[in-house]
Amino acid sequence: MKSKIKKYDGPAGGWGALKAVADAFKGQKNVQHDVIAMFRMNKGVGFDCPGCAWPDEKHATMVEICENGAKALSWEATSKKTPPEFFAKHTVSKLLTWSDYDLENEGRLTHPMKYDSATDTYQPIEWQTAFNEIGALLQQYHDPNSVEFYTSGRTSNEAAFLYQLFAREYGTNNFPDCSNMCHEPTSVGLAASIGIGKGTVLLDDFDHADLVICIGHNPGTNHPRMLGTLRKVSKRGATIVAVNPLRERGLERFAFPQSPVEMLTLSSTPLASHYYKVRIGGDTALLKGLMRIVLEKHDQAILAGQSAILDLDFITQHTDNFDALRQDILASSWDEILAVSGLTFAQIEELAELYIKAERTIICYGMGITQHQHGTENVQQLINLLLLKGNIGKTGAGICPLRGHSNVQGDRTVGINEKPSQTMLDNIEKRFGFKPPKAHGHGAVATMQAMFNDQSKALIAMGGNLAIAMPDHEKTFAAMSKLDLAVHAATKLNRSHLLLAKNNYILPVLGRTEIDIQSTGAQCITVEDSMSMVHASQGRLTPASPYLKSECAIVAGLAKAALPKTKVEWDDFVADYAKIRDAIEAVFPDFKNFNEKIKTPGGFHLVNSASERRWNTLSGKANFIVTNTLFEDSYKASNDALTLTTVRSHDQYNTTIYGMNDRYRGITGRRDVVFISENEAKNQNVKAGDIVNLITLDQNGQPTHRRLDGLTAVIYDIADKSLATYFPESNNLVPLERFDIQAGIPAYKNIPIKLEKSA
Ligand SMILES: Nc1nc2c(c(=O)[nH]1)N[C@H]1C(S)=C(S)[C@@H](COP(=O)(O)OP(=O)(O)OC[C@H]3O[C@@H](n4cnc5c(=O)[nH]c(N)nc54)[C@H](O)[C@@H]3O)O[C@H]1N2
Numbered sequence: 001m002k003s004k005i006k007k008y009d010g011p012a013g014g015w016g017a018l019k020a021v022a023d024a025f026k027g028q029k030n031v032q033h034d035v036i037a038m039f040r041m042n043k044g045v046g047f048d049c050p051g052c053a054w055p056d057e058k059h060a061t062m063v064e065i066c067e068n069g070a071k072a073l074s075w076e077a078t079s080k081k082t083p084p085e086f087f088a089k090h091t092v093s094k095l096l097t098w099s100d101y102d103l104e105n106e107g108r109l110t111h112p113m114k115y116d117s118a119t120d121t122y123q124p125i126e127w128q129t130a131f132n133e134i135g136a137l138l139q140q141y142h143d144p145n146s147v148e149f150y151t152s153g154r155t156s157n158e159a160a161f162l163y164q165l166f167a168r169e170y171g172t173n174n175f176p177d178c179s180n181m182c183h184e185p186t187s188v189g190l191a192a193s194i195g196i197g198k199g200t201v202l203l204d205d206f207d208h209a210d211l212v213i214c215i216g217h218n219p220g221t222n223h224p225r226m227l228g229t230l231r232k233v234s235k236r237g238a239t240i241v242a243v244n245p246l247r248e249r250g251l252e253r254f255a256f257p258q259s260p261v262e263m264l265t266l267s268s269t270p271l272a273s274h275y276y277k278v279r280i281g282g283d284t285a286l287l288k289g290l291m292r293i294v295l296e297k298h299d300q301a302i303l304a305g306q307s308a309i310l311d312l313d314f315i316t317q318h319t320d321n322f323d324a325l326r327q328d329i330l331a332s333s334w335d336e337i338l339a340v341s342g343l344t345f346a347q348i349e350e351l352a353e354l355y356i357k358a359e360r361t362i363i364c365y366g367m368g369i370t371q372h373q374h375g376t377e378n379v380q381q382l383i384n385l386l387l388l389k390g391n392i393g394k395t396g397a398g399i400c401p402l403r404g405h406s407n408v409q410g411d412r413t414v415g416i417n418e419k420p421s422q423t424m425l426d427n428i429e430k431r432f433g434f435k436p437p438k439a440h441g442h443g444a445v446a447t448m449q450a451m452f453n454d455q456s457k458a459l460i461a462m463g464g465n466l467a468i469a470m471p472d473h474e475k476t477f478a479a480m481s482k483l484d485l486a487v488h489a490a491t492k493l494n495r496s497h498l499l500l501a502k503n504n505y506i507l508p509v510l511g512r513t514e515i516d517i518q519s520t521g522a523q524c525i526t527v528e529d530s531m532s533m534v535h536a537s538q539g540r541l542t543p544a545s546p547y548l549k550s551e552c553a554i555v556a557g558l559a560k561a562a563l564p565k566t567k568v569e570w571d572d573f574v575a576d577y578a579k580i581r582d583a584i585e586a587v588f589p590d591f592k593n594f595n596e597k598i599k600t601p602g603g604f605h606l607v608n609s610a611s612e613r614r615w616n617t618l619s620g621k622a623n624f625i626v627t628n629t630l631f632e633d634s635y636k637a638s639n640d641a642l643t644l645t646t647v648r649s650h651d652q653y654n655t656t657i658y659g660m661n662d663r664y665r666g667i668t669g670r671r672d673v674v675f676i677s678e679n680e681a682k683n684q685n686v687k688a689g690d691i692v693n694l695i696t697l698d699q700n701g702q703p704t705h706r707r708l709d710g711l712t713a714v715i716y717d718i719a720d721k722s723l724a725t726y727f728p729e730s731n732n733l734v735p736l737e738r739f740d741i742q743a744g745i746p747a748y749k750n751i752p753i754k755l756e757k758s759a
């Protein structure tokens with residue numbers, strides 16, 4: 001394809017999206033032809049979209065509104081295959097030279113495979129032999145904590161529950177998880193602030209909000225069905241505000257493919273009426289400025305005998321630590337706030353006025369908030385702002401983290417947690433009769449460190465592409481090669497499978513779209529969306545190969561082989577997933593009547609204490625949490641440092657690259673670009689089309705050995721001092737040690753950088 005860089009002037013959605021849906025199916029030629037029909041039937045009878053975790057609008061027919069759901073689906077339902085003959089033809093050394101796109105684009109894995117070092121190829125192996133060999137290795141390791149159990153968030157509740165049971169009976173809480181790279185600051189930050197690590201809103205709340213603030217997320221690409229929700233908010237006359245260093249088309253304008261008027265007249269609905277191009281890492285500074293204005297205007301109003309701006313009753317009854325927050329905010333310096341946020345006082349004041357005027361506010365956020373060294377603090381400042389006006393636990397208001405993988409939230413709920421609660425452990429012991437370990441295990445960063453330092457011997461990966469998704473590829477690649485055992489349960493070949501341990505297995509799994517037949521018949525699984533709705537999903541398509549196993553069956557096969565004295569009824573569970581759901585209910589009482597409740601189309605809502613204004617915190621109240629951090633490291637490091645953020649293109653799903661275009665940002669046929677503002681380009685003496693190199697700076701502003709060479713500069717509407725490029729190509733720019741100490745999340749969105757023109 002010819003590459004092109006040209007500003008995109010259209011809205012998000014519209015004809016471009018419809019064309020892209022058609023292309024997505026065509027590109028994966030021979031996609032099982034019944035897929036589109038199945039997709040339309042999603043509600044009630046069909047399967048959950050493996051794309052994202054945004055809930056379904058009632059009555060929505062997704063194929064018409066969600067381009068990227070269609071891409072995720074056609075990528076899984078493709079008829080392309082990666083059979084044993086493929087592996088026989090290509091040595092692993094050769095495959096390592098392929099691009100990520102080319103590896104996955106070969107199609108679905110079809111047989112269990114084991115690496116053979118004599119030929120440097122993966123060779124087919126019988127399922128039971130693979131289980132026995134892996135089981136025998138796992139039995140040999142003396143310390144269960146030298147095994148890491150990774151989960152990527154497409155895994156169903158049922159499979160995730162069995163998986164954590166397996167690991168805990170084996171003896172460890174090592175649960176590195178994609179959530180550690182994603183919304184861990186949400187789990188940690190919200191839990192400390194409001195007593196539950198999840199969002200508090202439901203879809204209906206968007207029908208009642210006066211103000212929706214979208215901060216640090218890009219729904220046009222990553223949660224496209226959300227644009228339908230935002231469109232309704234806009235049409236109702238409520239206000240949408242975007243806070244983002246990049247101008248993202250999906251936050252500005254949307255042409256709804258289901259609206260004949262918008263499609264035929266080529267018109268669209270405006271979304272955000274106000275756009276604040278905060279500097280990368282400037283969010284806490286902005287939020288502190290905003291709160292300062294709100295607090296000062298409140299004081300003025302009271303002095304003038306006008307009505308209060310703050311919700312004083314809520315603050316008194318429901319919150320703790322208000323005085324400390326107030327003191328901190330009022331003492332913050334405007335010079336610092338303006339310098340770090342990159343915004344003007346007038347802009348911050350304007351946003352404060354919108355917030356003051358709105359009776360009901362929802363804040364939506366994503367990776368732009370979480371993937372920083374201060375990700376947890378960022379999340380907590382969002383909550384502080386909401387608490388000031390009682391915007392938690394009231395209709396039309398609340399916090400709305402945009403989750404990542406379609407079941408990342410559910411996996412956490414059913415026990416994938418390296419820091420388990422005592423209640424859960426007690427319930428597991430009561431139900432299964434073994435004593436699960438108490439000691440906290442590894443999250444993703446700790447896992448990589450343990451592998452790199454030779455403390456961990458084995459990695460079992462339930463999906464994902466851990467070594468590529470993580471920062472610091474020089475470390476992650478080395479860490480993989482130090483392992484004794486690597487087991488990957490996956491749908492498609494990716495680079496993590498090629499980074500060889502001593503013993504390597506690839507186990508091909510059924511995807512969510514495929515029929516899962518066990519001895520009692522066809523099975524359904526369940527997932528939990530971003531708004532804590534749990535619903536059933538049943539695969540409908542013929543499996544990509546007769547040799548695939550479900551994730552549940554794979555976990556059970558591994559567990560039985562590794563744990564000869566197991567107390568868990570693995571075979572019964574695999575025969576009938578309803579029995580797994582009964583066990584989930586026994587361990588997690590919130591799932592009361594689980595099997596009954598999922599019969600309702602759309603599923604049921606898991607209890608959310610904060611949305612009912614019950615605060616499961618130490619203080620028993622919602623906590624205002626103070627942070628002293630205003631400066632991000634790059635700013636501290638040196639005044640000429642730039643800050644790089646790493647984002648998803650429109651044609652990718654995390655490390656899965658569907659194509660080379662990023663339509664809304666005007667990029668066609670390539671990914672080797674870096675976005676820079678016109679003003680900053682002038683400062684750096686760079687012109688559009690120049691070839692540049694990025695070099696990571698250390699805490700003192702000194703260049704390190706980490707660099708990414710040969711990117712083409714693209715002039716873009718982005719905040720000054722800020723650069724953006726795509727991941728995973730850029731992941732080695734991030735040292736493994738740069739993470740949020742509270743949540744362990746790597747600082748993917750905040751890399752101090754020196755930009756250099758290529759010679
Ligand atoms: N099609 C598709 N859908 C997906 C995914 C995918 O890769 N493809 N991934 C899934 C997963 S796992 C996840 S976690 C979600 C991710 O969904 P998002 O959170 O939307 O993901 P990102 O592409 O990382 O985009 C983050 C946004 O934050 C902005 N940003 C960057 N730095 C900052 C900052 O310092 N401050 C602020 N305010 N904004 C900043 C960027 O400009 C960008 O618009 O999407 C899920 N859905």
Ligand SMILES: Nc1nc2c(c(=O)[nH]1)N[C@H]1C(S)=C(S)[C@@H](COP(=O)(O)OP(=O)(O)OC[C@H]3O[C@@H](n4cnc5c(=O)[nH]c(N)nc54)[C@H](O)[C@@H]3O)O[C@H]1N2
Pocket residue numbers: 104152153154155178179181182183367371404405462463464465466468469470471489490491492493494509510511512551646647648653654655656727728730731748
């Ligand atoms: N620089 C930078 N790095 C990032 C991010 C960023 O914004 N910037 N974002 C981070 C985030 S938010 C996340 S969540 C991680 C993602 O990290 P991961 O979840 O580890 O990565 P994915 O790319 O989603 O995994 C893709 C692989 O999953 C397998 N797969 C797909 N479907 C299934 C299934 O149904 N079952 C099983 N068993 N396997 C399946 C396929 O083999 C495919 O190759 O990346 C992180 N990395």
Ligand SMILES: [Mo]
Pocket residue numbers: 178181182183403404405
């Ligand atoms: Mo994610």
